[in-house]
Amino acid sequence: MFAQSKSPRFRSALAGTLGVGLVLGLAACGGDSKDESDTAGQSTIDCTPYSSFGDLKGKTITVYAGIVTPEDKAYTDSYKPFEKCTGVTVKYEGDKAFETQILVRAKAGNPPDLAIVPQPGLLKQLVATGKAVEAPAPVAANVDKFWGKDWKAYATVDGKFYAAPSGASVKSLVWYSPSAFKDKGYTVPTTLDELKTLSDKMVADKKKPWCAGIASGEATGWPITDWQEDMMLRLYGPETYDKWVNHEIPFNGPESTAALDAVGGYLKNPDYVNGGLGDVKSIASTAFQEGGLPILDGTCMMHRQASFYAANFPKETKVAADGDVFAFYLPGKDAASKPVLGGGEFNLAFSDRPEVKAFQTYLSTDTWANVKAKVSQGWVSANKGLDPNNLSNPIDKLAGVILLDPKTTFRFDGSDQMPAAVGSNAYWKQATSWITGQDTKTTVDNIEKAWPK
């Protein structure tokens, strides 16, 4: 059909169209790269806190991270005062495949100056490549001043301290509908026993108390690992938790088994789940992003998920203590203990050039934490110098208050610290099999077996 119409005139018209299209395309592409530099922080910046970093004009620092659009903007914005006052240029590169690519780049001798590493396990792997450099003294001093000892320990390998923490997230949260709780006269539980009583009360009221979803592509199963870590931390305390994570006690030992059974008391209880989503098995096939949405429909009362889950509710949802949904702290065994499971990132450097050291130091200050808090949504840090009032949304504020509470015992997500063969393979896979019917003993035995010798 087309063959006949390919006259010379048609061709020149086609060429013309293509040409115009190309020019328009160029114009469209060129447009957005220009206004990047003048959004935030153009107004007067007080450069006094930055004077100690000296003049770094003409120098460039490359940053590589797994944080991509739109969350990356808050990062680049938070670097601006530093760039303005020192004259340095920070080149930020976000990559969804960060976790595999950073290892490839480090091993190949092509690492960035600074990587934002989201797991202590990965940090250890990177240090093992021999390409990472130790944190300079001012960074270590800042971390001693602004973070708890546990945080410093996560970035210490063989007695050497490598990286200051960046952001943090709180995982020990239970999402609920404040209005539904108010209507039914439910109160936020303060101990694990109260949580169980509340769940039973909801069952008596003909409600499904819990909803959950663990499908997440190849990472399917991870929300159950968080559940078990939370239970481990609550039933046996932080010391046993650390031993469990570091494999000083076996994964199929009595503690681990009891913790998984405690999770089963909720997630494998057909009376408790899966509100608005189906039966127990439906947990395995429900996307984790959708696991808590039935709260909005009133078909589910509670959903245990980290602070970042806020982003999964529809835009018009009001996330606040007096809004459509909010979260409460997943209580400890008793009201006095406050174990918190969470996650976080670390700024690991691969270069000891002065400008990289200066930038690392900047990122470990309370100055940066507060600058970052002001430009972010869904971000919080465990930096004690952070003023919670700089956190604009209620859930960040809640997470910030929990993190900065002196009674809080923070523990990092355990599966993130376990060897990859367990933490990002066998544990997920076995947790998935467990929720679809495999018994607890087989599950913990299989995970123990997968632990690298």
Place this chain on the structure above:
Amino acid sequence: MFDTAETTAEKFTQMFAAILLFAAVVGIILFIAGRFGGRRGDRVVAYSYLAPTLLMLTVGLVYPGVRTIYESFFDAAGDVFIGLDNYQTIFTDKDQLTVLTNTAVWVLLTPFIATGIGLLYAILIDRARLESFAKALIFLPMAISFVGASIIWKFIYAYRPDQADVQQIGLLNQIVVWLGGTPQLWLLDWPLNTLLLIVVMIWIQAGFAMTVLSAAIKAIPEDIIEAARLDGVGPWGMFRFVTLPAIRPAVVVVLTTIAIGVLKVFDIVRTMTGGQYDTSVIANEFYSQSFRSDNQGLGSALAVMLFVLVIPIVIYNIRHIRQSESL
């Protein structure tokens, strides 16, 4: 210049630099080749044209291949030589055996069913009215990427609970509900989930089989068909003794091409289940072991397995093409 390009201008500069580099390399080769004339020069010309290809094959295929085989004899970190332990794991570990079983099911079912459907369809619509429209219908899925097709089918298999106020969003479950059944979690239970993933591959590949086989059917000489008709051959006889022998080379090419494609299947499994619920296959498992589970040795061994499994199919394919050429 080798930094990541950020602005549009930089990207275009890099693009033009790459094109210039390519032109320069071709120019140099042509120049060298041009300096040798005459009969003896032919060899030099031939080799200088072959050189870049050979070089790239060595760097991009032979070296990584040999390196992968070498690494498959080492442990997870790639430090300690452990002999054939990784291969032993593949054939004894329960998870790995599931992977092998799944791969076998994929390779045994997909090529035959896809080719069968394609062949049947090609015969049915041959010289029918609206033939090209009917062909386009089954050929269209070929134009969809594996990931795109997987997402479409994920929706077809989607599950919503059996509750009064909940609507099904998945086609398959809606049909089940219309027929009076209860919605199922299709992708959870082995082996049904693997079979349902295979359906996606068949949906994509049947169009390919149909196109090639339809062309082959049309190439059967008219006089053979007429002779058979005069001999009073019925439709089944026509298919069995005329059509099938005549298009045999095409059928073999289609079967082997699909079989090789199926051995490498990765996108569908990764997009639809991520290899969870016991649906993993070798190509997916070797990626998971290498990059997620940090087990370089086992990952390499799985890649070698894949390579070994593809070889017989490729050899059969080449021999068959040679045979049919010599006829």
